[in-house]
Amino acid sequence: xxxxxxxxxxxxxxxxxxxxxxxxxxxxxxxxxxxxxxxxxxxxxxxxxxxxxxxxxxxxxxxxxxxxxxxxxxxxxxxxxxxxxxxxxxxxxxxxxxxxxxxxxxxxxxxxxxxxxxxxxxxxxxxx
Amino acid sequence: xxxxxxxxxxxxxxxxxxxxxxxxxxxxxxxxxxxxxxxxxxxxxxxxxxxxxxxxxxxxxxxxxxxxxxxxxxxxxxxxxxxxxxxxxxxxxxxxxxxxxxxxxxxxxxxxxxxxxxxxxxxxxxxx
DNA sequence: TCCTTAGTGAGAATGAGATGTCAATAGCAA
DNA sequence: TTGCTATTGACATCTCATTCTCACTAAGGA
Numbered sequence: 001x002x003x004x005x006x007x008x009x010x011x012x013x014x015x016x017x018x019x020x021x022x023x024x025x026x027x028x029x030x031x032x033x034x035x036x037x038x039x040x041x042x043x044x045x046x047x048x049x050x051x052x053x054x055x056x057x058x059x060x061x062x063x064x065x066x067x068x069x070x071x072x073x074x075x076x077x078x079x080x081x082x083x084x085x086x087x088x089x090x091x092x093x094x095x096x097x098x099x100x101x102x103x104x105x106x107x108x109x110x111x112x113x114x115x116x117x118x119x120x121x122x123x124x125x126x127x128x
Numbered sequence: 129x130x131x132x133x134x135x136x137x138x139x140x141x142x143x144x145x146x147x148x149x150x151x152x153x154x155x156x157x158x159x160x161x162x163x164x165x166x167x168x169x170x171x172x173x174x175x176x177x178x179x180x181x182x183x184x185x186x187x188x189x190x191x192x193x194x195x196x197x198x199x200x201x202x203x204x205x206x207x208x209x210x211x212x213x214x215x216x217x218x219x220x221x222x223x224x225x226x227x228x229x230x231x232x233x234x235x236x237x238x239x240x241x242x243x244x245x246x247x248x249x250x251x252x253x254x255x256x
Numbered sequence: 257t258c259c260t261t262a263g264t265g266a267g268a269a270t271g272a273g274a275t276g277t278c279a280a281t282a283g284c285a286a
Numbered sequence: 287t288t289g290c291t292a293t294t295g296a297c298a299t300c301t302c303a304t305t306c307t308c309a310c311t312a313a314g315g316a
Contacts, residue, residue, distance in 0.1 A: 007262085007314090009261090011262085030303085045264070045266070046265095046303095047264080047266080047306085050303090051264085051305090054305095066197040068195055068247075071304085072303090072304095083233065085235065085236075085239060097234070098234070105228070107224065107248070108213075110252070111250060112250045112256070113213075113250040114216070114251075116246065116247065116248045116249065117196050117247045117249070118244065119246075120233060120243075121242055121245070122240045122241040122242045123239070123240050136293095137283050137291095138284095139293060142293085171294085172294090172295090174295095175274090175297090176294060178273090178274060178275070179294085199272080199274090200274095
């Protein structure tokens, strides 16, 4: 007999975490999520943030964003293809519109590309 | 009185490690370096690899290559600007020639770029 | 309202990468 | 060749992000 998935509950913390991602216009690190949730008065702990993020990824609501040299960031899934800007001062990550022209890079013979990641590093507007 | 830097010694292991980077045409992870050094019969341990890499970076011979989702890779410093290809099967990293045209990505107002990283993911020629 | 159980919080545990410790080894200047 | 000391090797330890533990809380169906 197959056990059905337990139904997910709508708790204050998960609602708050969802809201944090909805209102943020950029990928967030787990500690940024925690700070935002706590600022909103919904309590929260790091374990809850990680658990919720994992649950949200499983259900397809979030995706993880891997960047060079840091831990993972998370953003709402299903956005159009885009790249990221990583501020060297405040460590925040922003979304960049658009993508490179597809044939910019030529690959060596026999190599096949299935994806690419472009990260621009610099200082963001609020860190000037 | 200023103590002068101790002069560096030319040991079998460091010569071997240097040689590994000279003959590799791609960035190497520490464990790849260790494997290559041991294959060459020069002995070696992971601690030595890390210490040597750090010394080489300090003297400007190597630079670290940060890639999304993995630990650091290292390559000989001072090469012309280039990007990387990360094989999803064998986990090896290769160099790609060339760079994107500088005006490909437009940044939001107030953002300033100082560097960028492009990583292409896929399968390499020897993993087809 | 009651009851089952998913979710929470605090802190401990984990794991992988990287670095430190220390006795033994081996460059290299004298 | 000798003596000084940088380097090595084996292994312990640290770091940091992430996950687990467990007692407690609170959704939400009955």
